[in-house]
Amino acid sequence: MKYVALVYYREQIINDMTEQQWHDLNQECIRCVENLADKGKFLAGQALQPVDSATTLRVRDGEVLMSDGPFAETKEQLAGFYLLEARDLNEALQLASHIPPARLGSIEVRPVRDLPPKD
Amino acid sequence: MDTLDLETVYRQHSRQVLATLIRLLGEFDLAEEALQDAFAAAAQQWPEQGVPDNPLAWLIRCGQNRGIDQIRRRQTVRFHADELARTLEESDTPDLAESSLQDDQLRLIFTCCHPALAVDAQLALTLREVCGLTTEQVARALLQKPTTLAQKIVRAKRKIREAGIPYEVPDDKHLAERLGAVLHVVYLMFNEGYARTDGEGLIDASLTAEAIRLAELLATLLPNGEVFGLLALMGLQDARKAARVDEQGELVTLEEQDRTLWDRDEIRLGKSWLMRALGQAPAGPYTLQAAIAAAHADAPSFEETDWHDIVGLYDLLYQRSPTPVIALNRAVAVAMVEGPQAGVALLEGLSSDKAIQNYHLFHAALADLHRRAGHQERARVAYERALSLASQAQEKRFLQKRLFQLDGGGCQ
Numbered sequence: 317m318k319y320v321a322l323v324y325y326r327e328q329i330i331n332d333m334t335e336q337q338w339h340d341l342n343q344e345c346i347r348c349v350e351n352l353a354d355k356g357k358f359l360a361g362q363a364l365q366p367v368d369s370a371t372t373l374r375v376r377d378g379e380v381l382m383s384d385g386p387f388a389e390t391k392e393q394l395a396g397f398y399l400l401e402a403r404d405l406n407e408a409l410q411l412a413s414h415i416p417p418a419r420l421g422s423i424e425v426r427p428v429r430d431l432p433p434k435d
Numbered sequence: 436m437d438t439l440d441l442e443t444v445y446r447q448h449s450r451q452v453l454a455t456l457i458r459l460l461g462e463f464d465l466a467e468e469a470l471q472d473a474f475a476a477a478a479q480q481w482p483e484q485g486v487p488d489n490p491l492a493w494l495i496r497c498g499q500n501r502g503i504d505q506i507r508r509r510q511t512v513r514f515h516a517d518e519l520a521r522t523l524e525e526s527d528t529p530d531l532a533e534s535s536l537q538d539d540q541l542r543l544i545f546t547c548c549h550p551a552l553a554v555d556a557q558l559a560l561t562l563r564e565v566c567g568l569t570t571e572q573v574a575r576a577l578l579q580k581p582t583t584l585a586q587k588i589v590r591a592k593r594k595i596r597e598a599g600i601p602y603e604v605p606d607d608k609h610l611a612e613r614l615g616a617v618l619h620v621v622y623l624m625f626n627e628g629y630a631r632t633d634g635e636g637l638i639d640a641s642l643t644a645e646a647i648r649l650a651e652l653l654a655t656l657l658p659n660g661e662v663f664g665l666l667a668l669m670g671l672q673d674a675r676k677a678a679r680v681d682e683q684g685e686l687v688t689l690e691e692q693d694r695t696l697w698d699r700d701e702i703r704l705g706k707s708w709l710m711r712a713l714g715q716a717p718a719g720p721y722t723l724q725a726a727i728a729a730a731h732a733d734a735p736s737f738e739e740t741d742w743h744d745i746v747g748l749y750d751l752l753y754q755r756s757p758t759p760v761i762a763l764n765r766a767v768a769v770a771m772v773e774g775p776q777a778g779v780a781l782l783e784g785l786s787s788d789k790a791i792q793n794y795h796l797f798h799a800a801l802a803d804l805h806r807r808a809g810h811q812e813r814a815r816v817a818y819e820r821a822l823s824l825a826s827q828a829q830e831k832r833f834l835q836k837r838l839f840q841l842d843g844g845g846c847q
Contacts (some may be wrong), residue, residue, distance in 0.1 A: 369592060369597040371551040384553035384594070404601035404607075405551060427598055 318359065321395065327366055339432070346434050357429070360399060362428035370426045372408055375418040382409065387424040399428075441478055444490055449474070450564075450567050452494045454539035455548075458602055459495070459529050461500040463592045468505060473498035492531050499529060517577070531826075541656050544649075548617040549600050556591040557620050558627070563588055564797050566645045569779045576642050577627060601655030612655070618665050618721065621646050623652070625669045630827075643673055663708045663723030670705030671728035674698040686833045690737040701730045723752040742771040759791040775808040795824035799834060806841065817839055 330338065345363070352358035369385040396415060402408035405425070412423045449470060456466035474495045487493040504522045547560040562573045570588065574581040594600070605613040628642025650666045652660075678696040679685055707731055714723040727748045734740035749765035762785055770778025782801050791797045802817030815838065822834040 365597050369594055371598060382550040384551060384556065404599045406601055406603075406605075408599070409551065 320397065321361075342432050343435055349431075358430055362399065363431055365427045365429045367426070370423050370424050371405065372398065372424050373412055373418060374422050375413055378415045380409075380418075386426075387422045389422065392421045440486075441474070441481070443496075444477070445474060447566075448494060449563060450492050450543075451536060451540060452498055453564065454543040454780070455495050455529070455565075456498045457545050458542060459499050460540050461505075461602070463595065465505060466498070469498040469502035470494075472501035472505075476501070489586075491536075495529060537656050538604055540652065542602050544617055544653070545604055546595060546600060546602055548613075548620045549595070550613070550616050551598065551600060552591050552594060554620070554623070555571065556587050557616070558623055559584055559587050560591045561620050561649070562624065562645065566649060568645070594740060614659060614661065618650075618661060621650050622665060622669070624649070625672075629672060643669070643676075647673065660712050661719040661721050663712035663715070664719055665709035666724050667705045667712055667725035668721050668728055670701050670708060671725060671732055674701035674705060675730065682846050684829070685836075686829050689731065692734070697732065702729075705729065705732070714771055718751070720752060720823070723748055723755065727752075730732070740771070742768055746772055753769060754775060759785055759788045759797075760791075761792070763791065763797055763800060767804075770804050770807075775804040778804045779808065793824060795821045795826075795830070795834075797821075798824065799841075802837070806837075811841055 330341075333341070349358055349361065367386045370384075372383050372385065372387045374381045391409070398412070399413060400408055400411050402411055405427075408425050408427075412418065412425050413422055452473065453466055457463055457594050460466050460469060468846050476497050477490075477494060481487075488494050490841050497826050499797065503520050542563055544561070547564055548557045552560070559573055559577065562568045562576065563570060568576070571581050574584040575590075577584065579587075604610075624642050625646035628644075647666070647669050650662060651667065653662045654666060674697050675692065676688075677698065678688055678692040678694065687693075703723070706729055709722070709725050712718065712725065718726070727745055730745050730748070745768045746765065749761065749768055753765055763782065766778045766781035766785070769781055779801065782797070782804065785791050785797070798817045799832035801819060802814045805811075805814035805817060818834055818841070819839050822831060822838070825831050825834060
């Protein structure tokens with residue numbers, strides 16, 4: 317079986333961290349990924365940019381509707397994810413608009429964040 | 436050269452320099468700093484060495500060099516900086532051809548009006564970056580606190596950077612759609628200024644004038660029917676400015692406006708834009724609205740307006756964008772042709788729409804038609820509903836006056 321582990325936290329907790337705390341957390345994440353990869357358990361994963369960078373899109377009646385900000389509708393549930401390679405946000409949104417459930421629900425598009433270099 | 440000349444150069448060229456520097460340096464904040472540096476250098480050097488033959492190119496080159504210096508000085512992103520500065524220096528002859536510079540202005544406009552940004556952020560960013568207003572001026576013009584507005588702009592710029600919104604003019608396939616978003620922001624800017632009948636005299640930047648100036652720039656950069664249509668619409672509305680409030684600052688309806696106060700020059704100009712817009716079929720929503728505004732501008736009085744023509748234009752408009760608000764305006768026009776009862780029937784057909792039920796102008800229009808039909812009691816109920824939904828003090832006073840007149844307090 318394959319599983320997706322989705323990571324949630326309040327960004328405020330991160331924003332309140334000192335540089336050192338943030339640095340340590342990132343290093344811990346790098347070690348975690350290495351650990352999983354060594355065991356052959358890590359297939360793919362990415363950190364994301366803050367929610368400020370999110371754009372949500374929906375397709376209704378063939379029209380692409382965009383809004384600034386994250387997807388925040390509690391009535392809808394997470395159903396899957398795509399990791400896309402795109403030149404810029406325009407291409408990412410254009411690719412995402414072809415994901416069929418865009419017609420039924422919402423697709424949140426957010427850039428991934430590269431983890432810093434390992435110490 | 437005295438300071439006044441430099442101010443003129445700043446007004447003429449600063450937006451163009453900024454638009455190109457963002458392309459060359461790849462970042463809004465850096466480009467803005469470089470722009471200020473370039474003008475500071477000009478203030479120092481030009482009085483001694485004379486104004487360069489091509490001030491625009493001088494400013495862009497100077498700004499680019501200052502920007503590269505700035506990148507080199509950055510401590511925090513050391514590992515990127517050297518490489519970036521080198522790449523920028525290697526492309527040492529920036530592309531300053533007329534067409535590239537024009538594209539830069541469009542790039543800036545399309546980036547500020549990108550649909551992945553919230554609409555209010557698009558408006559603020561456009562006023563700040565494209566129109567060149569200061570943050571304080573934008574805050575005053577939009578009735579927001581400068582700190583709130585500054586945050587909004589910072590956030591929008593961060594999103595442009597972090598989310599990877601490209602600095603480019605959309606390709607042909609997406610141009611029409613993206614232009615729609617730009618025109619929406621321009622018209623929003625105009626309406627923000629136009630609705631402000633009380634305060635605009637106190638603001639040093641007129642949003643209506645900025646919106647018209649921006650649309651004129653767009654018309655030269657991107658000669659498109661809807662750009663002309665929007666210019667026509669804004670001009671024809673702006674022409675009625677002096678007549679829409681009385682000496683006490685109260686709203687005057689189109690019906691009661693003194694048409695001799697309408698600005699005939701602005702109407703002529705608006706109609707010439709309309710002619711250009713109609714030359715590019717099919718007519719879009721802004722062009723159709725401008726055609727309606729032109730029909731009003733041509734009418735010697737409210738009664739002598741060509742309502743048949745206006746109903747026909749609303750039919751076309753409704754086909755293009757079937758919104759309840761357009762249906763509402765159409766119903767009012769139909770009432771002028773077929774009598775108030777016909778209008779009431781159409782409005783009642785709309786009343787199942789939730790959004791329109793909470794729209795004060797829907798109830799005000801319904802009240803007005805009941806009043807014309809002689810149904811005082813129904814008119815009163817609808818005016819009261821409109822009054823409870825209206826939020827602008829001026830509109831409230833207008834509705835109160837109407838209610839008072841129903842009670843026999845004024846002439847019919």
